[in-house]
Amino acid sequence: MKLADDHQDMPVIQRRKSVWELLKDPVFLQFLAIIKTYKWYYAGVIGAQIALTGVALLFAETSRRLFDQVPNIPDRNLLIILSAFSVTTVLQLAFTFLYNWLNSALNESVVFEMRRKILNHLQRLPLSFHESHHSSNSFNIMYSELEIAKNFIVFDVQRLIALPVSFLFVGIYLMSVHPILGAIAISIGPLQLLSNLVHKSKFKQAAEMQSRATRGVFFTIGETLHGVREIKSNQMEPIIDERMADIQTKGVAYNVLLTKLSTIRGIAKEIPGRVGYIAGVGVGAYMMASGSIGPGGLVAFITLLDKVAEPFNVLVDTINNLQRSISGARRLFDVMDMEEENVKDGIALPDGSPSIRYEGVAFRYAEESNAIRGISFEVPAGTSIALVGPSGSGKSTVVKLLHRFYEPQEGTIRLDGIPLKEYSIASLRERMALVSQDIYIFDGTVAENIAAGRPEAAYEDIERAAKLAQAYDFIAALPKGFDSAIGERGIKLSHGQKQRLSIARAILRNASILVMDEPTSALDVDTESSFQKDLGQWASSCTKIIIAHRLSTIRDADYILFIDKGEIIESGTMNQLIEKNGRFRRYWEKQGAFPAATR
Incomplete structure (x- = not known):
């Protein structure tokens, strides 16, 4: 049993989209429209982030005043500074709680909204799509590829809005402390952007292969769980294990390579920050010795250095995320671009x-x-x-x-x-009503399965349909009758019993x-004879x-x-x-x- 690529890949466009083309993709813009639905959550999260930046500036300024006045700080000033530290601590805890709370609500809301959009779209696609593509691909879209878009829409979008504001405020503050220290701090972020060029093509290639290995895992798991009865009866466990071992070997290799490249790119991103820190401390110490600034200015520089570089770090991470998952995002958008059935015209x-x-x-x-x-x-x-x-x-x-x-x-x-x-x-x-040889039973009760095509049906009508389908006797023998749960795909029923439920479902539609x-096909001779007789009614x-x-x-x-x-x-x-x-x-x-x- 060879894992075929045909089962792993969704249809993709002929020309590969760049990052910026993906950002302009109509489907991606539809996802961004979700922001309007949850605009107050976004406003709250962004506001909390900006407020935390303000708290950081207050902490830095308080620290600067403290270190500029020690060791001969007056008691009154010390009391004011300690009070400011106390207020800063309370505010930081409050805004951190608010940020985490709102961010969690935003994350879960957007995930469910996006998942609902994707599921609604998938079920409205023509049957030809589902018959020509393995179901594991759709599961992969719903989970792995969704995470790609979700991380950008939930986290990256809000940070790309809030962090430039933070950069502006922190940069202005550091320039006011001393122009040279401010210039050093501001220059770190742009230099970190250059780290995005390190092993760029190798990184994208490794990410593509790692994504393929992930899809292979989804495919194999789906095949195994859906066909577990056939696997057991044909003693195919060693074959499945061998397949998973092959996928695991490749997956581990790709993940290790991806981690290696990510680490190298991370080191390249850290170098400007470390060099900037050393340069800032050196220059600050020299200026402090010469009397150009006080100790507090250097403390403020060290305290806020990460804040002024953070927007560029976020931008680098955002680009890396898109590069790492560009193939997955492309599959997601290609599927969402597919034309749905026009069922109303x-x-x-x-x-x-x-x-x-x-x-x-x-x-x-x-x-x-x-x-x-x-x-x-x-x-x-x-x-x-x-x-x-x-x-x-x-x-x-x-x-x-x-x-x-x-x-x-x-x-x-x-x-x-x-x-x-x-x-x-x-x-x-x-x-129309269909009694198919490919019987599908939903994970629910007997009554819910019979009424699947007509959920508003009265209990008496469900019972009548079961009788006409020669299903009433076996249903009545179940522990809870029509309210009995019958498991995923009706696993607790025989094939003949599932077929009779399918017939009852068709009868209830009154088509x-x-x-x-x-x-x-799964009924015994006596049951078939009775069914043929009732069919005439x-x-x-x-x-x-x-x-x-x-x-x-x-x-x-x-x-x-x-x-x-x-x-x-x-x-x-x-x-x-x-x-x-x-x-x-x-x-x-x-x-x-x-x-x-x-x-």
């Missing part, structure tokens, strides 16, 4: 079961041969049609086009004579169009499309299409197809039925 599907007509419909998935070609058939309102044929023949594609999960490349699908694309997707899917894709007025390999499922279908390799090979009623003695007849005979068994 179009006319509403009227009440009543519609007729369905396919006219020369052809479709192929990207870079594949035609899934279906030249498909034409009609289903009169309130009747049923069965699609039969070998696996991969195109049956499921036919109904995917009806749901408008995909659009046909040729031909037209009509409902009541009107082209399908003229109906709004929302009204179309609202009137005009019913699509059943292998609806009884609750779905008698629906227009029905049934996909089946078990031909007993389609005994009562009004019309049958035998599809192979994307084309209709045979069509007619069951009796007509059996009498024809063709492909359908051979399917029928292989399942142990006899022509006399037809209705």
Whole structure:
């Protein structure tokens, strides 16, 4: 089992975006618009940061006055200075608490807002996106890549606003203490910006590889947890462990390299500060010896040196963060740039079961041969049609086009004579119910799963749907009946029980169009027989499309299409197809039925 890159990478743009292009990206600007929603949090956090700078200036000035007057400081002045220190301490604690509190609230609020935006966008993307990209990529977007954007929007934005103000105030203050010391302090920050050029290309390359290793971890974990039953039954644990070991080896190497480069860049960033400190202390000591400044001036310089360099440090860190995660940010923005399904435009599907007509419909998935070609058939309102044929023949594609999960490349699908694309997707899917062979059960109660498509349904309606789906007896036997929790993906239920819940879910929707894709594949013969009988009650007025390999499922279908390799090979009623003695007849005979068994 080789980890393929295809499963790890989201679609990316052809030309790599620079840092500044990313900052101007429309999606990034949408994220920045979140600031408007939480503007008062931002104002509070930035205000607290500026207030802390003011407290630092007060502390520095108080220290300068103290050291300029010792050892012969008058008692009254000492009392005032000690009082100022006390006030400074109280203010620092108060503003630190305020900053941490507001910053935490801002961080959590923005994270949830961004995560909600991304999730809403992902679920509104066409089904083609989700079928062609591994789910671990979406999880990676929701967590790892989200952290990239969040760190900039929450922390870097506020600091980029507050710290220049702090730099201005501190710089003016130090220049007032002594112009030479002020000039030394102010020059440190710009020199630190140059550290960003150290190993720039190597740093970006290592960051890209480290990000790839992280995506590999997400992919492997997702695959393992979703397929743990198959892994255990096929004794694949050593293979998974070997895969994780390979990813770990590469991941550790990339992280070590990234740490090495980060350390080198960090040292390069520290050098101007250390040199500036030594120069400032040396010059200050010389001026103090010559009487140009007092001891307090040198103390103020040492106290505020980090404050005046901090805005440039933040700028360097911000650029490094963007460089380190530029590939992740690009994937996030590319996915968020993808066009969502337009589910609202179009006319509403009227009440009543519609007729369905396919006219020369052809479709192929990207870079594949035609899934279906030249498909034409009609289903009169309130009747049923069965699609039969070998696996991969195109049956499921036919109904995917009806749901408008995909659009046909040729031909037209009509409902009541009107082209399908003229109906709004929302009204179309609202009137359809699907019983799929790929059953998905949500982590919740039985009642919540049955009512998934109609959460406002009354308890009596849920119970009725369960009875019609032949699910009531096993539900009643559960510890809490309809209120029983059934675990992630319905792990506490058998496959047949999950299929019956899926059928109950479709019944409850009370839809005009019913699509059943292998609806009884996991049911025993008796349960299937009862289901077929009840189907005539609750779905008698629906227009029905049934996909089946078990031909007993389609005994009562009004019309049958035998599809192979994307084309209709045979069509007619069951009796007509059996009498024809063709492909359908051979399917029928292989399942142990006899022509006399037809209705």
